[in-house]
Amino acid sequence: MRLSAYMRLLLLGCLLILTGCAMAPSRSSVPAAEAGHTIHLMRYGWHTALLFDGNDILSRSERLRTDLRPAPYILVGWGDGEYFVRDDAPWSKAVKALVASDYPAMQAGRRDSNPPAGVAAQDSLPLAITSRGMDQLVAYIDRSIALDGKGQPVYLGAQPDHPDRFYQGNGHYSLFNNCNSWIVGALRAAELPISGINLTASSVFEQAQQISALQQQMRTERTAQAGAAP
Template sequence: MNSAVRLIPAIACSLLLTAGCATPSTVNAPASRPSDVATQANATRAQIWVLDSGWHTGLILSRAELGPTLTRLLQPARDAHYLMFGWGNRRFYMASNPTFGMDIAALFPSQSVVLVEGCATAPRACYSPEVQLQTVSVTASGLERLDAYLAASLQTDAQGRPEPLAPGPDPGSEFYASGLSYDAFHTCNTWTAEALHFAGVPVSYHGLIFADQLWRQLP
């Protein structure tokens, strides 16, 4: 699968040109509390994957672990045992041949997009060796909050349906409109860190811009 690798240049220039504190996301998902992990230490835990292609990060969930909200919204293909969720600047992320001008424009508040792509086999087999994958464990309630976070990242129409924009770069992938704002201080890596934070994983998204800032925090 080549999509993760092609994402490396999608934000590289933007990130190299910027530094500062990430702004909180406008996602309307319930915040995690420190007590969640402690009070549910013996609860059933689910495994999710964090993907790092060098500059871009995303999340991979088992289709069986999708909550009712995402299952209803996305209705994933039967042969997709896993789904990868990535978020980024709409013009740059969707461009077959992104330009430097698009990259500069992404430094400023701009429209965003969610890429959802299916994987029929184990996640490691879906990506080239240079793409890093790490598993993290979340509680059942953490998985519900993650489901809510991902669903809230999808822009919906008047009937509450997600808005597909175009096929993604690989078979079985799709770009969906997102109502969140992308800028130099709220990147795909900020978004991924927020998702993990809401799921109860002990990571901080404040001031997080680069992929390695997130990777160093993973348990």
């Protein structure tokens, strides 16, 4: 499938326009800074993913615990089944993914540091969530893995040598249901107040920054109150 440069620009323009209107989160809607668990939102240019404490997610997901050895961190993301899995995918695959994706893919991989390689420090954003939010988030991730007739996941890509696991995902990837909107669903499952239609990494990250900043403010206030107590 070949698209003209004009069509490529048109598709990207639509993606930038359709970001929706976001409302600033209220204090009452944001989990407390000491909610018990912290996840990190990763931004890789136009793509977003989630970074977990390794034990937090592996202790809750039997599927990932079976496929991944223990690690300090586990990175999880979602994307088009052809473009996302290939390290050297051509631009044409990215364009095809927006208009004629065959199936989605979910990525899960071990990481040794936060931020992991390829992510700038300012693009790793901490978000505190509750234990219930963590349980719901991991359940959302597990539901995103497609199973075959025997109840086993469908693996994609070169599994033995690749540091990540790629699974065929549930759902349908498109311009209007992309990696960033999947992340929005994940954050909402974690009971974080992400509002509006969010199709770009910037729109997701900007809302998450407001939540993270509010949690930091709440943490600072609580510390000041504790210090002022007789």
